Amino acid sequence: MNSDKYPVPHPQVGARVVDGEAVVILADSGNVNVFNPAGTRIWELADGSRSVRQIADAIVAEYEVTPDAALQDVTEFVQKLVDARALTLQDTPKL
Amino acid sequence: MTVSTLNLSIADIPVTLRLNNLDEPMRARLLERYAPFVAAAPSKAISIDVQVEPGPEYIQFEPAETWQIKNTVQAGRLEFESYMEKGWVDLTAGHGALTLRPKGDTENFLRVLYARQCLDHGALLLHASGVIRQGKGYVFFGPSGSGKTTISELSLDHTVLSDDLVIVKKCGRTCRVYGVPFRGDLPEAPRTNAEADLRGLFMLVKADEHRLAPVSAPEAVARLAACVPFVMSQPANAGRVAELCADMVASAPVFALHFRREAGFWSVIDELG
Numbered sequence: 001m002n003s004d005k006y007p008v009p010h011p012q013v014g015a016r017v018v019d020g021e022a023v024v025i026l027a028d029s030g031n032v033n034v035f036n037p038a039g040t041r042i043w044e045l046a047d048g049s050r051s052v053r054q055i056a057d058a059i060v061a062e063y064e065v066t067p068d069a070a071l072q073d074v075t076e077f078v079q080k081l082v083d084a085r086a087l088t089l090q091d092t093p094k095l
Numbered sequence: 096m097t098v099s100t101l102n103l104s105i106a107d108i109p110v111t112l113r114l115n116n117l118d119e120p121m122r123a124r125l126l127e128r129y130a131p132f133v134a135a136a137p138s139k140a141i142s143i144d145v146q147v148e149p150g151p152e153y154i155q156f157e158p159a160e161t162w163q164i165k166n167t168v169q170a171g172r173l174e175f176e177s178y179m180e181k182g183w184v185d186l187t188a189g190h191g192a193l194t195l196r197p198k199g200d201t202e203n204f205l206r207v208l209y210a211r212q213c214l215d216h217g218a219l220l221l222h223a224s225g226v227i228r229q230g231k232g233y234v235f236f237g238p239s240g241s242g243k244t245t246i247s248e249l250s251l252d253h254t255v256l257s258d259d260l261v262i263v264k265k266c267g268r269t270c271r272v273y274g275v276p277f278r279g280d281l282p283e284a285p286r287t288n289a290e291a292d293l294r295g296l297f298m299l300v301k302a303d304e305h306r307l308a309p310v311s312a313p314e315a316v317a318r319l320a321a322c323v324p325f326v327m328s329q330p331a332n333a334g335r336v337a338e339l340c341a342d343m344v345a346s347a348p349v350f351a352l353h354f355r356r357e358a359g360f361w362s363v364i365d366e367l368g
Contacts, residue, residue: 014333016341021313023341025320025333032317 005089008048048094106273109140210325218264225256232272232291237299302353315349
């Protein structure tokens with residue numbers, strides 16, 4: 001995945017953060033997922049204003065993780081959510 | 096043919112059915128079925144013209160397939176189609192039409208319409224059983240086969256609201272549970288028009304013993320959302336469902352109820368006080 005892309009929630013998604021964990025509903029399938037706190041933080045940051053790389057930078061600042069590991073983890077997680085149609089990738093930031 | 100008007104009020108959500116050309120047995124059956132939910136006077140209700148029209152099935156029935164109920168909402172218009180029924184509702188204008196084949200029924204159309212209308216009234220139609228016991232409302236939810244009908248069978252000494260669907264509505268800081276005229280697999284379950292303050296939401300788990308286990312708020316929201324039928328396929332609704340489930344979980348205790356097939360499960364619920 002190009003880490004300069006800007007992830008944003010897919011239009012089919014309904015989500016709500018409850019007690020620090022995101023509950024994400026996929027309308028297409030009716031599947032409901034609960035993200036752990038780290039996944040929830042990535043979900044919150046993936047609002048279209050930050051690239052994958054910028055999200056990884058934010059994770060490095062908030063968690064004890066190396067930049068390389070953060071970029072790999074964020075990239076893998078974002079890719080999973082793109083595959084599940086929970087996120088889409090944009091070429092430009094959402095203003 | 097007699098034209099009858101049926102002013103329904105389910106969970107204080109009004110819908111008027113105008114029964115246009117139904118034959119007498121069908122008309123009488125609907126009037127009897129929905130009698131407990133007839134409102135004294137119509138209020139600002141969605142009005143549906145119901146008519147019977149002979150013809151082929153709208154969807155060809157295939158044995159062993161999941162029961163097909165198609166519904167979409169686009170530009171404020173609800174479209175509904177099943178084997179013997181086809182209808183639409185202009186949700187903005189507040190009127191619609193339902194055409195039944197001679198063997199058709201209003202039931203599934205009303206389920207879909209109420210599931211949709213609930214969202215606008217701060218409520219959810221839940222795939223759940225509901226019981227009022229000693230004035231308190233209890234909702235038992237879970238996927239098909241989790242025990243909703245069993246719980247209802249074991250609770251017939253109390254007021255069983257439904258073994259299949261109930262409405263839970265946010266009322267200020269609390270929630271209320273309402274009966275609906277929609278029944279599942281329990282033939283003796285009445286169509287009870289009753290309501291009560293919600294005392295608890297219980298996620299059903301079949302087990303060898305009766306016990307309650309805590310459920311985290313995020314898991315409770317997710318499990319509850321998974322029990323909201325008909326509306327989740329609309330992207331705009333998914334967020335609203337998540338919001339309402341979160342509100343309900345915040346205002347009523349949620350537990351996993353591990354239970355075996357006897358009424359002793361009420362004793363562990365009673366320990367909640």
